[in-house]
Amino acid sequence: MDASAPTGRHISFKEYLELERSSEIRHEYYQGEIFAMSGGSKNHNRLVRNMARILEDKFLPQGCDVFAENVKLEVISKVYYPYPDIMLVCEREETEDAYIARNPRLLVEVTSPNTEANDRGFKLRRYQKIPSLQYYLIVSQSDYLVDVYGRQSRNHLWTYRLYEGEDTEIDLQWLDLRFDLHTLYQYVDFGQPDEK
Numbered sequence: 001m002d003a004s005a006p007t008g009r010h011i012s013f014k015e016y017l018e019l020e021r022s023s024e025i026r027h028e029y030y031q032g033e034i035f036a037m038s039g040g041s042k043n044h045n046r047l048v049r050n051m052a053r054i055l056e057d058k059f060l061p062q063g064c065d066v067f068a069e070n071v072k073l074e075v076i077s078k079v080y081y082p083y084p085d086i087m088l089v090c091e092r093e094e095t096e097d098a099y100i101a102r103n104p105r106l107l108v109e110v111t112s113p114n115t116e117a118n119d120r121g122f123k124l125r126r127y128q129k130i131p132s133l134q135y136y137l138i139v140s141q142s143d144y145l146v147d148v149y150g151r152q153s154r155n156h157l158w159t160y161r162l163y164e165g166e167d168t169e170i171d172l173q174w175l176d177l178r179f180d181l182h183t184l185y186q187y188v189d190f191g192q193p194d195e196k
Contacts, residue, residue: 013078020099026070029081037083040069040112043141043188047110048085050186051139054179055088055106064090065101072100073107075126082123085110085139088175091132103132105175110139124149128158134174142190144181146170 010032011019019034020027027034040048048068055066067087074081081100086108089101107127109119119138127136128149138147146163153174163170169180 016081017099020072026083028083029072031079040110041141044085044110044112046187047139047141047184048108050184051086051108051110051137054183055086055177058177059088059090062090064088064105067101073104074100074102075130080126084108104130105132106135106137106172107133108137108139110141112141120147135172139184141188144168144185146181146184148172150174 011034012032013029016027016029016034026037028037029035052066052068055064059066065088067089069083069085071083071087072081073084073087084104084107086106087101087104088106089104091103109115109123111119124136124138127133128151134151134153136149138149140146144164144166148161148163148170150159150161150172151157151174152159163181166182166185167180169178170184171178
């Protein structure tokens with residue numbers, strides 16, 4: 001999803017939570033600024049739905065949750081709350097919030113021309129600081145193309161791998177998950193332009 005320019009208004013974290021509960025549109029929050037979220041293209045929606053289905057088939061029976069687009073992620077407490085396109089969360093917390101997820105194992109962002117730089121820069125750097133995160137996937141709308149950032153379990157260094165081509169299989173070994181790009185991109189129409 002695309003976050004528009006900041007509203008120019010600074011609000012407290014408490015005000016942000018109150019706004020989100022009553023607003024018809026979602027806002028990302030960073031250091032007191034809010035960013036209105038715009039809608040996505042049909043292809044964006046297809047990719048999110050397909051990725052959610054892949055994760056649900058594997059992880060729902062294990063007691064994990066898969067959230068798509070409408071649940072905030074606490075990246076930095078009271079500082080940074082984005083809405084990732086997909087989150088896989090397997091750890092239960094003592095106090096659960098109905099609107100905020102924490103401790104994801106996997107995050108997915110589907111890029112658009114307006115979000116790609118943010119997904120590959122700002123979000124990548126902040127997501128990599130989440131201790132529980134094992135994988136961050138950046139999915140292209142315009143081609144069979146997925147960037148995978150993975151945390152090496154022993155030394156906490158990050159690896160990078162590019163998966164390209166319809167028949168290519170993605171192997172997320174630390175989650176024991178494999179799927180091919182054909183399945184992820186099912187029903188995606190590359191003739192449609194990306195969202196702006």
